[in-house]
Amino acid sequence: MNAVAVGYAISTGSVVVDAALPVEDIEVTAHSIAARYVRTFGVAQKLARINVVVPYVTMEGQAKVIGQDTSTTRTGFGDARVQVGINLIGSPALDRKEFNKYSQKTIVGISLITSMPTGLYYKDKRVNLGNNRWGFKPEIGASKKFKRIYADGYVGMWFYAKNKDYLVSKVKKQEPLLSTQLHLSYYFKNQMMVGLNGNWFSGGKTFINDVALIGPFEHMRAGATWAVPLSGKHLFKLQFHTSVYTNTGLNFDSLAFGYQYVFF
Structure with a gap:
């Protein structure tokens, strides 16, 4: 199966791409458009997939950086992400006719997400759209x-390479960051879906030239999703999520719209 998708999201509040920044009182509006491609395939009779996402972001607002008021405007590409995953238990690789008859029970799978340093990055700026480093989860x-009702849960750990060009000549490194997700979804007879979503992030203490800068982080988010399929190939999605708890000052709301087309 192949799927192509495009999504638009607007986020308002203390929004920054890199949370490990000495930024206070940030009020930013970020508009992002993301293109996505997904392909499923079989590996040793197990269902696998690859997922590629490329975002383009416009961000503007006000912030206080090291005690000084400043304005922020950035427009360009964010860091691209590639995810490769495979189901180990349940959901075997099936052809189209078999898949239409398949009824899910319990599925367990693993994946690896790679964040690539493709986003816009200025060596002399603290706020950027890209992180100028590799990340692996x-x-x-x-x-x-x-x-x-479908219940889905995920546990992962982000590992980051060093950014050796932070503020031109400094080295920024970040400890591993725990990432968890929980989703509860209800599917109607016409396959329309409504869901509740939750995320928890913990860890990720950040150092500049081996001096502790900020963290560890504790950040919890909650949201809801509504998705409507049409003609078996088209999917429209609406999603909202907000900060429930944070110890870093990151407190923002996000509303997203998406469209997906499936083909074989």
Whole structure:
């Protein structure tokens, strides 16, 4: 199966791409458009997939950087991400006819997400759209069906390479960051879906030239999703999420719209 998608999101509040910054009282509006491609395939009779996302972002607002008021405007590409995953238990690789008859029970899978330093980055600026470093997140996830309700949970850990061009000549490094997700989704007879979503991030203490700068982070988010399929190939999605708890000053809301087209 192949799927191409495009999404638009608007985020307002203390929005920054890199949370490990000495930034206070930030009030930013960020508009992002992301293009996505997904392909599923079989590996040793197991269902696998590759997922590629490329974002383009416009961000503007006000912030206080090291005690000084300043304005922020950035427009350009963010860091691209590539995810490769495979299901280990449940959901075997099936052809199209078999898949239409398949009924999910319990699924367990693993994946690796790679964040590539493709985003706009100015060596002499603290606020950027890209992080100028590689990031890797191995993750394990499970999904269980209860009649029309699906429960999904994921646990992963981000590992980051060093940014050796932070403020031109400094080195920034970040400790691993724990990432968790939980989703509860209800599917109607016409396959329309409504869901509740939660995320928790913990860790990720950041150092500049081996001097502790900020962290560790504690950040919890909650949201909701509504998705409507049309003609078996088209999907429209609306999603909202907000900060529930944070110890870093990151407190923002985000509203996203998406469209996906599936083909074989």
